Amino acid sequence: MADVLLIEMSDKTVSVNAGECVVIPKGIAHKPIAPEETCVMFFVPLQANR
Secondary structure, eight states, rough: OOEEEEEEEEEEEEETTTTOOOOOOTTTTEEOOOOSOOOOOOOOOOOOOO
């Protein structure tokens, strides 16, 4: 496995490697891309603040 995740945003692309973490601010459009098989862990709040 490559363990690299690319996250495309309107103004840049972020590369996230194994062991790294990234926070996407609320409301920011993004598209995760895994060029090869990759393992990821997502943390999502149980209840969103509105």
